Amino acid sequence: MMNKKTLAFSGVAILAASLTSQAAIIAGWDFGTPASPGSSAPTTLLSGVTVSTALDGKGGWNGAVAYNSTTPSIGDNTGFAASGTAFGSTESGNFGTTTNNANAANLAGAISGGDxxxxALTADTAGTLNVSGFSVGGAIAGVKSAESWNILAQVDGGTSWTAAGALASDTTITATQSLTAFTDIFVDLSGNATFQGIDSVEFRIYSWGGSSSTASSRAQIDNLVVEGVIPEPSSYALLAGCLALTSVMIRRRRA
Incomplete structure (x- = not known):
């Protein structure tokens, strides 16, 4: 028969496992419907987290807005690589610029140029944000050159943005005539302790390689998703209770 000590330990283990296994979409941007210039509210936002810094373009991405592609349609990235969670409509809206952008030679140049x-996401309760994955669809329009992409992140208000801190290997999308289909870029963070039990995280999507000449590459993104866990306050209270019970039983056994 299972004794009380074993039962308490089992309860803690089961509850702790449940807190880390119920990954969901924390925040997601679909861009399925054209938005007004500068609009960047997420399509999906999990309870317990706030978008503390709205989706914003800098450098070569300055002025990027949500809009509908012209013919031919780019389409959508409708699967999430980590969990298979469906996300996004089949409409042709995406986020990008109407002019040439992101023309640096490499990631270091994109960082220094601010492209x-x-x-940023901030947990309503400190230390409760757990990120398991990041995905985005990237595409280009134009015929002049390829675009490369990378993802960087800072946890809890860091300020150092360097190529050495890149989360994803360079993903290159080759330029073709007119619009191209989206290529999925995914970063698995489920085994990265740096992104578990944190207060906040800022993500940056860098791109580079586009030509500055007429009709050159224009980078675009769609179906931007961050997945993870924000435990309910009641779950933490129950876990604390199990830990307290386990501690009492250990002390009694030693007495």
């Missing part, structure tokens, strides 16, 4: 899209 990125950024957003």
């Amino acid at each position: 990125y899209i950024s957003f």
Whole structure:
């Protein structure tokens, strides 16, 4: 028969496992419907987290807005690589610029030139944000050159943005005539302790390689998703109770 000590330990283990296994979409941007210039509210936002810095374009991405592609339609990225969670409509809206952008030679140049899209998530309760994955669809329009992409992040208000801190290997999208289909870029963070139990995180999507000449590459993104866990306050209270019970039983056994 299972004794009380074993039962308490089992309860803690089961509850702790449940807190880390119920990954969901924390925040997601679909861009399925054209938005007014500068609009960047997420399509999906999990309870317990705030978008503390709205989706914003800098450098070569300055002035980027949500809009509908012209013919031919780019389409959508409708699957999430980590969990298979469906996300996004089949409409052709996406986020990008109507002019040439992101023309640096490499990631270091994109960082120094500030060619990125950024957003930040902050947990309503400190230490409760757990990020398991990040995905985005990237595409280009134009015929002049390829675009490369990378994802960087800072946890709890860091300020150092360097190529050495890149989360994803360079993903290159080759330029073709007119609009191209989206290529999925995914970063698995489920085993990265740096992104578990944190207060906040800022992500930056860098791109580079576009030509500055007429009709050159224009970078675009769609179906931007961050997945993870924000435990309910009641879950933490129950876990604390199990830990307290386990501690009492250990002390009694030693007495």
